[in-house]
Amino acid sequence: METLLQTLLNGAASGGVYALVALGYTLIFSVLGVINFAQGALFSLGGYLTYLLLGGKIGVNGALPGWGLPIGLPFWLALLLAALGSGAIGLLVERIAFAPLRRRGAEPLLSLITSLGAGVVLVNLLQLLMGAEGYAFPQGAAGLAHLPESLLLGGARIRTIQVLLLAISALAVASLSLWLDKSRSGKAMRAVAEDPTTATLLGINSEAVVRLAFLLSGMLAGLGGGLIGMSVSLAGPYFGISYGLKGLAVLVLGGLGSVPGAIVGGLVMGLAEALIPSQASGWRDALAFAILFAVLVLRPSGLLGRRQLEKV
Amino acid sequence: MSSSIQPPPSLQPLLQIEQLQVHYGSVQALAGVSLQVQRGELVTLLGSNGAGKSTTLRAISRLEPASSGRILWHGADLATVPAHRTLKLGIGHCPEGRRLLNRQSVAFNLELGAYLRRDRSGIAADLERCYALFPRLAERQQQQAGALSGGEQQMLAIARALMGRPELLMLDEPSLGLAPKLVTEVMAVLAELHRNGQTILLVEQNAQAALEIADRGYVLEAGRIQLQDNAADLLKNPELKAAYLGS
């Protein structure tokens, strides 16, 4: 029997991951006014990269069955490198799916299709390399082995990995907000988000800011994928897509383009799902979207959204 | 570049535009504009709506590509300079419609004006100078720029451009939409900046107000320079009087 504390912690932990995904969308939406539909695929990629960096082996249906790194990295290093890898592929997605359209002054909506295409290609490449089967992470993955499986907190047993998941996503979200708020490049990004021409006249290279947004956004997705892989497992190359969709719902729930909205929206979504009793777990996704509809009926611009989005 | 025929640096204009043409698709906005600005001058570019004044400034800032002609800055062609590098070179542009970061505070707008600068003490000193020049901005530092009155927004736009310490300050219709008293106030500030040595290229439809503080002026009509003269002579020019000075 789960205690309320366990339930809330589990909810907050998955909420944290939703927030990571939603923040990834938010960064790109703020600077370009479009949604990057490859975000879910980058989430999958982060999961697989983390698995391999932890020393996991490729399964029998993969391109190189049985292949793997000779040694596994500590989990924090694996997560960091996997995030960077997803960020790098995020940059590539920008080059391939977004930049050519921008250069030709094409209708921004077209990038929905091109980014979806990039995501599909990425997921299929993962399937080619790793096979379609699910992967459980290496038992007692390096660096995690010395941690206890569970902690006793307020009389309740709590899986260590859930605490870690919550702590890491909270740290990522907090550093991102702090960076946007205080750093020179974060301020430049806020300026580009509001008016790219003005930003240019102030000496800001808005193309560089766009690339930075894609790098960070890919890193957030990759980190989310790694965390979910560690706490649950990799259900197959498509596992990131459902998180990508959930992140999209959170984005709309919190208010398009709002950073605090993405965080609050993620937590609301995660907690609401966790409060559904496990015998009715089939209703979880339905509930998520029911909440979304309810909020949008009451507040069309989302929980913390601006009443109107500025016209581009 | 043929450096042998260039004049000595002291005679070289700060900004020199030669036969500039700009097209928007098939529409010609500038049909061969030539003008120059010397160091320390206040030059005004006049003309009615649609004459091509903003396009001229946007071409200098490299926001619009030139289809032919040259823009020389310190004698060097700007053709290959990307737009975000022009301020670094010393060209400040206070754009048409102010283009403030409306969701951000007054202080944030001014801070971003100094985005390229690293001299903390110099920035702090310039901030003081801007607040002294526009005391109303000092009172509203933490307010959202979008919540300011039109006059205050224009002052913020000018102050933000000054925070970049541009060698040349270009202003696109700073008097637009302001009450006559505020126009006088804005022009007085520009005149003071000019007295302190700031080089200014001022785009205006309000010819009277601009010519009163300018050294020289150009009149642009349908993408061509129609008149150019000293400000005092332009103020007396019968053609200009009929067209712009309403008498």
Ligand SMILES: Nc1ncnc2c1ncn2[C@@H]1O[C@H](COP(=O)(O)OP(=O)(O)O)[C@@H](O)[C@H]1O
């Ligand atoms: N983005 C644009 N696309 C097409 N035509 C434009 C654009 N901007 C300006 N023009 C045209 O170029 C000409 C000059 O415009 P502009 O430089 O804005 O004039 P001014 O600033 O003197 O009012 C006008 O005929 C205007 O309609």
Ligand SMILES: [Mg+2]
């Ligand atoms: Mg104009």
